Amino acid sequence: MPKILRIVLWVAVSLLGALALATIALHRGEQINALWLVVAAVCTYTVGYRFYSGFIAAKILVLDPLRATPAERLENGRDFIPTNKWVVFGHHFAAIAGPGPLVGPVLAAQFGYLPGTLWIIAGGVLGGCVQDFVILLFSIRRDGKSLTEMAKSEIGPLAGLIAYAAVISIIVILLGATALIVVNALKSSPWGTFTIAMTMPIAVLMGFYLRRIRPGKVLESSLLGFVLVIAAIFGGQWVSQQPSWAAIFTLTAPTLAILIIGYGFAASALPIWLLLAPRDYLSTFVKLGTISLLAAGIVAFRPSLHMPPLTRFIDGTGPVFAGTMFPFAFITIACGAISGFHSLISSGTTPKLIRRETEARFVGYGGMLAESMVGIMAMISACVLQPGIYFAINSPAGVVGQAPETAAATISAWGFPVTAAQMATFAHAVGEQTLFNRTGGAPAFAVGMAQIFSSTLGGQAVMALWYHFAIMFEALFILTIIDAGTRVGRFMLQDALSHIWKPLGRTSWYPSILFTSALIVAAWGSFLWQGVKDPLGGINSLWPLFGICNQLLAIVALCVSTTIIVKMARVKMATVNTGRVKTPRVSAGLPEPNHASASPARMQSLGYVFVTLIPLCWLVSVTFTASWHKVLDPNPRIGFLAHANQLVKAAANPRLIFNDRLDAAVTALLVVMVTMILIESALVCGRIIAGSTPAVIRESPYVATRLTLEEQA
Amino acid sequence: MTIPSEAFAPARSGARNRRRVFAAAEVISFIARVLSVFAATLREIFDESAYQRFLKRSGIPSSSVAYAMFQRENNQAQARRPRCC
Numbered sequence: 001m002p003k004i005l006r007i008v009l010w011v012a013v014s015l016l017g018a019l020a021l022a023t024i025a026l027h028r029g030e031q032i033n034a035l036w037l038v039v040a041a042v043c044t045y046t047v048g049y050r051f052y053s054g055f056i057a058a059k060i061l062v063l064d065p066l067r068a069t070p071a072e073r074l075e076n077g078r079d080f081i082p083t084n085k086w087v088v089f090g091h092h093f094a095a096i097a098g099p100g101p102l103v104g105p106v107l108a109a110q111f112g113y114l115p116g117t118l119w120i121i122a123g124g125v126l127g128g129c130v131q132d133f134v135i136l137l138f139s140i141r142r143d144g145k146s147l148t149e150m151a152k153s154e155i156g157p158l159a160g161l162i163a164y165a166a167v168i169s170i171i172v173i174l175l176g177a178t179a180l181i182v183v184n185a186l187k188s189s190p191w192g193t194f195t196i197a198m199t200m201p202i203a204v205l206m207g208f209y210l211r212r213i214r215p216g217k218v219l220e221s222s223l224l225g226f227v228l229v230i231a232a233i234f235g236g237q238w239v240s241q242q243p244s245w246a247a248i249f250t251l252t253a254p255t256l257a258i259l260i261i262g263y264g265f266a267a268s269a270l271p272i273w274l275l276l277a278p279r280d281y282l283s284t285f286v287k288l289g290t291i292s293l294l295a296a297g298i299v300a301f302r303p304s305l306h307m308p309p310l311t312r313f314i315d316g317t318g319p320v321f322a323g324t325m326f327p328f329a330f331i332t333i334a335c336g337a338i339s340g341f342h343s344l345i346s347s348g349t350t351p352k353l354i355r356r357e358t359e360a361r362f363v364g365y366g367g368m369l370a371e372s373m374v375g376i377m378a379m380i381s382a383c384v385l386q387p388g389i390y391f392a393i394n395s396p397a398g399v400v401g402q403a404p405e406t407a408a409a410t411i412s413a414w415g416f417p418v419t420a421a422q423m424a425t426f427a428h429a430v431g432e433q434t435l436f437n438r439t440g441g442a443p444a445f446a447v448g449m450a451q452i453f454s455s456t457l458g459g460q461a462v463m464a465l466w467y468h469f470a471i472m473f474e475a476l477f478i479l480t481i482i483d484a485g486t487r488v489g490r491f492m493l494q495d496a497l498s499h500i501w502k503p504l505g506r507t508s509w510y511p512s513i514l515f516t517s518a519l520i521v522a523a524w525g526s527f528l529w530q531g532v533k534d535p536l537g538g539i540n541s542l543w544p545l546f547g548i549c550n551q552l553l554a555i556v557a558l559c560v561s562t563t564i565i566v567k568m569a570r571v572k573m574a575t576v577n578t579g580r581v582k583t584p585r586v587s588a589g590l591p592e593p594n595h596a597s598a599s600p601a602r603m604q605s606l607g608y609v610f611v612t613l614i615p616l617c618w619l620v621s622v623t624f625t626a627s628w629h630k631v632l633d634p635n636p637r638i639g640f641l642a643h644a645n646q647l648v649k650a651a652a653n654p655r656l657i658f659n660d661r662l663d664a665a666v667t668a669l670l671v672v673m674v675t676m677i678l679i680e681s682a683l684v685c686g687r688i689i690a691g692s693t694p695a696v697i698r699e700s701p702y703v704a705t706r707l708t709l710e711e712q713a
Numbered sequence: 714m715t716i717p718s719e720a721f722a723p724a725r726s727g728a729r730n731r732r733r734v735f736a737a738a739e740v741i742s743f744i745a746r747v748l749s750v751f752a753a754t755l756r757e758i759f760d761e762s763a764y765q766r767f768l769k770r771s772g773i774p775s776s777s778v779a780y781a782m783f784q785r786e787n788n789q790a791q792a793r794r795p796r797c798c
Binding site: 077078081083084086087089090091094095096097098099100174178210211212215216217218219222277281284285288334335339341342344345480481484485488546550 | 750751753754755756757758759760761763764766767769770775776777780781783784786788796797798
């Protein structure tokens with residue numbers, strides 16, 4: 001394409017994106033079409049990918065297509081496999097896209113659509129994508145090392161230990177918070193409970209098909225499973241209409257919590273692979289299908305947003321979760337904007353599959369852009385609902401009242417009119433007994449999705465089916481995360497405990513398996529139980545806690561990235577200044593990339609550290625402020641300790657008081673640990689910049705690729 | 714001297730047809746490539762490719778026993794694989 005045409009094209013894309021952003025930011029008083037959000041996101045992502053990620057790839061990371069990746073050098077047909085970039089992209093996206101980008105934006109919609117949308121777009125392009133891309137590349141250059149290993153080797157042993165503790169904490173809190181979402185989605189819902197219960201025999205059937213009938217044909221069996229799950233959704237409707245059957249599947253929140261805790265333990269401790277592996281495949285199949293369907297639905301039906309751009313709850317009095325827009329909007333939306341958990345994937349399976357360095361940009365940066373788009377779609381799903389209905393679903397009984405009339409009156413008094421009769425009609429339309437107090441985000445997302453599709457595909461008649469399809473989809477893949485996460489946590493715990501007593505580290509020794517499984521399940525189960533018993537809905541305390549953990553892990557990842565970039569810049573400056581330090585490229589006899597030669601340009605390479613330093617500073621300010629509020633804020637709806645004091649005065653159950661104090665202690669401990677990493681990282685960087693410590697980059701040795709261009713293509 | 718345009722008509726039409734056929738073949742080949750990459754992505758996500766690699770590495774044909782062996786080998790690695798929130 002001629003250069004002038006390219007310039008015109010990119011100017012047009014930028015202007016369109018700016019127009020869309022201005023429209024969603026400045027429009028007041030009238031509803032806007034959801035397509036404006038999509039256009040703003042797509043244009044910003046396109047420009048971000050083309051220019052910002054290109055700048056990072058060329059100037060900072062200096063991606064080298066001639067350098068062999070670990071997938072090529074260590075190819076073993078199991079973990080290290082040079083793989084087509086599109087295939088790796090799909091694999092990476094399937095691993096990073098969980099319920100987070102769906103639930104977070106739905107909860108943050110209580111502030112209106114604007115704060116969350118802007119954060120998803122800006123946070124994604126400038127923060128999350130950069131983190132995923134940079135960590136992926138650094139892991140590739142270190143033979144696929146994990147984040148904790150990189151923290152240990154590049155910053156120090158303490159950093160490695162803290163990163164390890166942060167990962168275990170985040171897994172535990174994540175499991176507790178997501179399990180609570182399932183409980184809130186399925187409580188008093190015979191239809192939903194029956195459908196999810198049916199996924200277990202369906203998975204066993206898929207396992208039988210995979211083992212006995214068509215060994216290894218996972219796609220076929222997933223398709224079969226999908227058809228059966230759809231049948232189970234119809235079956236759920238029948239069950240909900242039969243009083244005797246409905247009574248069996250109408251479960252309370254504590255009962256569901258006990259069942260999920262038992263399921264998590266069984267999944268971790270018992271050899272029930274016939275159930276787990278097929279369900280994992282089924283869940284991925286449904287997840288990818290539903291996300292694609294939702295994207296197509298939003299573009300095809302172009303719904304209007306009923307939620308205003310900003311609501312009165314930016315002042316911190318929100319019913320969904322308490323806290324002001326800053327910092328809580330940025331904690332609530334983690335996946336979709338920036339998520340520390342992604343750094344585990346970017347330094348896990350993905351770096352072992354990348355065929356050449358230049359593909360890290362597409363997979364790391366591009367994969368996160370795709371997830372960010374999922375966050376935008378979730379925001380749209382929440383904001384197409386009438387605000388009154390949105391708040392009726394997401395507000396806990398402790399805030400709006402137990403009786404439908406009281407809740408409707410409270411919400412209407414906030415300026416979001418809704419009536420008990422309207423909610424009853426709506427609940428009937430989606431096949432539920434009630435939609436009041438269904439906190440957690442999943443039911444609101446399901447209602448929004450059902451509304452988008454039912455407006456054209458099948459009309460109101462099939463709204464209940466769409467709703468239960470969405471609930472099934474969310475619950476299915478949250479349960480998959482619970483069983484996989486419990487096992488990952490159990491292995492990590494076994495690794496850690498093996499330093500105390502060797503046999504505890506043996507993954508095939510049953511007493512150790514039972515003991516560590518029980519520890520992990522008890523840890524996340526206690527958070528779940530606390531959420532179930534919380535009169536404020538549980539999600540009010542658990543989701544911000546999860547967000548804080550997730551962002552603290554992102555701080556760890558950005559600390560590691562910043563330290564490595566500082567070291568790279570110093571090595572580059574030393575190379576150009578003295579010619580003594582040779583890059584691996586030079587020692588391998590390959591031409592040196594055209595680095596800057598003039599003095600200001602040399603200094604510029606150190607200035608490039610801003611790409612990770614700016615998101616790091618932002619996350620530190622957000623996360624530390626949020627942590628301060630969650631621990632010390634005098635408002636009992638926000639501060640854990642203030643809430644505990646309130647309970648003490650009311651002579652409440654000591655268990656509830658203990659829970660609040662535990663949450664405060666966990667938050668404070670994590671903040672202290674991450675502060676230690678920050679200080680250690682800053683000291684390492686300071687010493688390197690001052691020249692008192694040599695910059696040692698612990699990359700694997702340079703090896704030129706043997707893959708021909710044709711093989712790479 | 715001017716040459717009447719009709720004189721070139723059959724030749725032009727033939728060239729145009731060839732170009733069309735060529736363009737259609739290119740489009741079909743592009744779609745086939747896209748579909749094959751899509752199928753490969755799904756096979757990789759769903760471990761079908763991993764199973765094929767296992768069979769190749771082990772030198773055994775696909776069977777229920779082979780699949781059970783593959784699952785046993787993969788279980789440990791899968792259990793340690795992080796999955797995001």
